[in-house]
Amino acid sequence: MSAKRGLARLVGGLSPILLIVASCSVPTPPDGDYPPLQGADAGSDADAAAADTSGGGPLVADGTWLMWHETATCVEVMSVNIEALTETLAVVQLQRDPGGVIHHTYRNCSIEQTPIVGVATKIPQAVVDTIPVRDYIAILDADAVGSAYATQVSIELWGVKLADPELDVMPTDPADPRIYDQDNDGKPGVTLDLGNGQCTMEVIQRGTFQWKGTIESSTRISGGGYNLTQQIVLHASSGFCSSQFHTWNPPNTARFAIMRADGKSGAINLDTNQDGVVSCEEVRAYGSAPFEPRKVDNKRCQGDQ
Amino acid sequence: MLRSRRPILVLVAAAALLTVASGTARADEFTAFGPGGRSVSMAGGGAALLDDTYAIYANPAGMAWGTPSVTVGFLGAMNRLSTRLSPRPSGYDAPDLGASSAIIPYRYRISPRHAESHAPGFAGFTVGGTVSLGLKWLRFGVLAFIPTSGLGRQFTYYSDEREQYFSNSLHYSIYGERLSSQQTLWAGSIRPLPWLALGGGMRLVMASQSNNDVLVPSQADNSVQHMDMRTSTGVDTAPVVSIAARVLEERLRGSITWRGRVTSSIRGSNTVQINGFQGTPQFPFSQPMASVSEHLPHQLVVATAWAEKHWKATADVTWSQWSSFRSDSDELAGFHDTFSFALGGEFVLNKNTLLRTGVGFRPSPVPDQTGRTNYVDNSMWVLGLGSAHQVAIGDQSLELALYGQLQAAMPRTTTKSFSANAPNCAPGVKTVCDELPDDTRQPTTGKPMPEAIGLQTGNPGFPGYSSGGWVAIGGVELTWRYQ
Numbered sequence A: 001m002s003a004k005r006g007l008a009r010l011v012g013g014l015s016p017i018l019l020i021v022a023s024c025s026v027p028t029p030p031d032g033d034y035p036p037l038q039g040a041d042a043g044s045d046a047d048a049a050a051a052d053t054s055g056g057g058p059l060v061a062d063g064t065w066l067m068w069h070e071t072a073t074c075v076e077v078m079s080v081n082i083e084a085l086t087e088t089l090a091v092v093q094l095q096r097d098p099g100g101v102i103h104h105t106y107r108n109c110s111i112e113q114t115p116i117v118g119v120a121t122k123i124p125q126a127v128v129d130t131i132p133v134r135d136y137i138a139i140l141d142a143d144a145v146g147s148a149y150a151t152q153v154s155i156e157l158w159g160v161k162l163a164d165p166e167l168d169v170m171p172t173d174p175a176d177p178r179i180y181d182q183d184n185d186g187k188p189g190v191t192l193d194l195g196n197g198q199c200t201m202e203v204i205q206r207g208t209f210q211w212k213g214t215i216e217s218s219t220r221i222s223g224g225g226y227n228l229t230q231q232i233v234l235h236a237s238s239g240f241c242s243s244q245f246h247t248w249n250p251p252n253t254a255r256f257a258i259m260r261a262d263g264k265s266g267a268i269n270l271d272t273n274q275d276g277v278v279s280c281e282e283v284r285a286y287g288s289a290p291f292e293p294r295k296v297d298n299k300r301c302q303g304d305q
Numbered sequence B: 001m002l003r004s005r006r007p008i009l010v011l012v013a014a015a016a017l018l019t020v021a022s023g024t025a026r027a028d029e030f031t032a033f034g035p036g037g038r039s040v041s042m043a044g045g046g047a048a049l050l051d052d053t054y055a056i057y058a059n060p061a062g063m064a065w066g067t068p069s070v071t072v073g074f075l076g077a078m079n080r081l082s083t084r085l086s087p088r089p090s091g092y093d094a095p096d097l098g099a100s101s102a103i104i105p106y107r108y109r110i111s112p113r114h115a116e117s118h119a120p121g122f123a124g125f126t127v128g129g130t131v132s133l134g135l136k137w138l139r140f141g142v143l144a145f146i147p148t149s150g151l152g153r154q155f156t157y158y159s160d161e162r163e164q165y166f167s168n169s170l171h172y173s174i175y176g177e178r179l180s181s182q183q184t185l186w187a188g189s190i191r192p193l194p195w196l197a198l199g200g201g202m203r204l205v206m207a208s209q210s211n212n213d214v215l216v217p218s219q220a221d222n223s224v225q226h227m228d229m230r231t232s233t234g235v236d237t238a239p240v241v242s243i244a245a246r247v248l249e250e251r252l253r254g255s256i257t258w259r260g261r262v263t264s265s266i267r268g269s270n271t272v273q274i275n276g277f278q279g280t281p282q283f284p285f286s287q288p289m290a291s292v293s294e295h296l297p298h299q300l301v302v303a304t305a306w307a308e309k310h311w312k313a314t315a316d317v318t319w320s321q322w323s324s325f326r327s328d329s330d331e332l333a334g335f336h337d338t339f340s341f342a343l344g345g346e347f348v349l350n351k352n353t354l355l356r357t358g359v360g361f362r363p364s365p366v367p368d369q370t371g372r373t374n375y376v377d378n379s380m381w382v383l384g385l386g387s388a389h390q391v392a393i394g395d396q397s398l399e400l401a402l403y404g405q406l407q408a409a410m411p412r413t414t415t416k417s418f419s420a421n422a423p424n425c426a427p428g429v430k431t432v433c434d435e436l437p438d439d440t441r442q443p444t445t446g447k448p449m450p451e452a453i454g455l456q457t458g459n460p461g462f463p464g465y466s467s468g469g470w471v472a473i474g475g476v477e478l479t480w481r482y483q
Helices: A002-023 A125-129 A279-286 B001-020 B029-033 B037-040 B059-064 B161-165
Strands: A063-077 A080-096 A102-112 A135-140 A146-150 A153-158 A190-194 A199-217 A221-235 A244-250 A255-260 B069-085 B115-117 B120-130 B138-147 B181-192 B196-216 B226-245 B253-260 B262-274 B284-298 B299-307 B312-319 B338-348 B353-362 B380-393 B396-415 B464-481
Touching: A063 A221, A080 A279, A102 A125, A102 A279, A125 A190, A135 A153, A146 A221, A199 A255, B029 B396, B037 B069, B037 B353, B037 B380, B037 B464, B059 B181, B059 B196, B059 B226, B059 B253, B069 B380, B196 B253, B196 B284, B226 B262
Parallel strands: B196 B262
Antiparallel strands: A063 A080, A063 A244, A063 A255, A080 A102, A102 A135, A135 A146, A146 A199, A153 A199, A190 A199, A199 A221, A221 A255, B069 B115, B069 B120, B069 B464, B120 B138, B138 B181, B181 B196, B196 B226, B226 B253, B253 B299, B262 B284, B299 B312, B312 B338, B338 B353, B353 B380, B380 B396, B396 B464
């Protein structure tokens, strides 16, 4: 009994302290005055796929098409491999000859690149507009949906003219006569802007492309392909531009879609000013978003170099 | 006289050592809990009664009545102050556009945002002593608190949305890591009249200057850098002065103490050369640096006591100029000045044993954090309890004191004020702010970003939080009164 009484006295004596401790517990935090908002936090993934209003009839090639392609480049920075994506929009005139070969006349409209460690490479419109139009061919094994589409290797040169565009060694001397001022800015090659004016670099470049895909509908072909980009820096102003980074193109990452854009065969008509020509301005206004560009994924650069 | 010389040498040596190694007095555990077992037991008050080593902090003039002594003690704190964060509502993250993101997407935060976080505890030793030089009317003393966590620790946190990139949590402004830092004080006092004493001394805190030259040889690998460091560590000082009186046969005692403001800081700059920028205005560029790891405000303490043979009663009022408080990032925090109170009693249980107790209240200087900043603090009720047992050894004495204090936080809830049109984050903005301005454009295309419209914030305190809990300290102290 005495032990119980002692315990009771102890509890009684400590009760003010226990009361204080109990009363100072952390309250439940408030809900806050900011309501949850509709939509996802992680950017806009809600864009619709590129319009495809056609049916499943046979493909008729002749006409004006919009081509979108996405290529990846890996850059090694601080021993970390970082992926950069290049999104390109182009106007392509297709013409099928009696033998079934489809001739492409390809003109670039916009080229955009994701930043590398926060530094964006801007390809000025003056550069895009002066990239030579190139011709290449593709073959279709049939006209029906699901049929295979394959192009020949196509070479795109920036700021340089080569006797053999695919195999000649790229010159490195700005005084080499094969190098010319493509963008008419008084400097050899083409001038790219990095880091929003942080620095500029004068380069020549060779892009190698080959696409393979399937007919999705009478107005759309899509698939993947091979690309290789070789760039020679002729001169850099300073800063980030002068750094020599190791780069490579990861395999099996390039994608393309070619979409009829002249309103024929039930296709979308991008000739918004109705002048009878689908211009680069109209293509740029349509943009890349309907093709659902993917986000940078550095894991794709962890493999073979 | 000979007997007092050895302690003098010890104290001078100790003072010199502690001054050199003073590190930073960033935490002010003496202000939070009181200096020494006697004051802690009386809820942080009792300044008019103190006459030993701990009077150096509370009332230096009081030393003039005390017996010269040496003291050593140990104290530890169990800190159960906590912060609970409100759930983040959806839709306020900046868009995740991968490498194109204008700001680092929220999912890449190094530290997760925990729903609840706790303030850290601390422990440390107190050591000090007073000497008389053989004169009844003169005393010198030195006092130090040495945390077990080490000397010279410095922690800083941002109080706003910038902290999301670091700890991503909230921190107690006064009862956090600042409690576990070193304190060093010295003082002297004289008693020109039997009933009147004057005292003065210094608080010492570390003030560092660091100017460094940095070379980054390759932009491709910023993990490699070379540096010439020029860091000098000095001290910033603040006065502690007081006047004390004892009348009516020393039954009525009073004191007024002023402790000056002192700031422990790290200032300087880095001059950075990056290979590739030569020939541009950015070669080299300068990174200024200004951090405040402790800010101890001006304080005025008015204390009185009534002393009878078998009991003593005290009352203390402390004014603190918290309105001058500077945050860790050297910004004026917008705190309020406060008055805090403590009442205490000391009772003689028998010839050798004393019992002490006290109660007090410390109002929080931190206003409601409805805007951009997240300073966490609560008003505190203070309850102290302690005892002392004295043993006479000839004409000297040993005193063993045991003491404890409980501070109970008044629960507090903070809700960020709603604004349908939050301003962009910029220096001087006080409200919850938009980290991604509405007119932000896609960095690669220059096109408008609809996802940037509205408020985007990762502020750790958004949209609100609550705080409360308690902190308790306990300690033991051994004092040798040698004269």
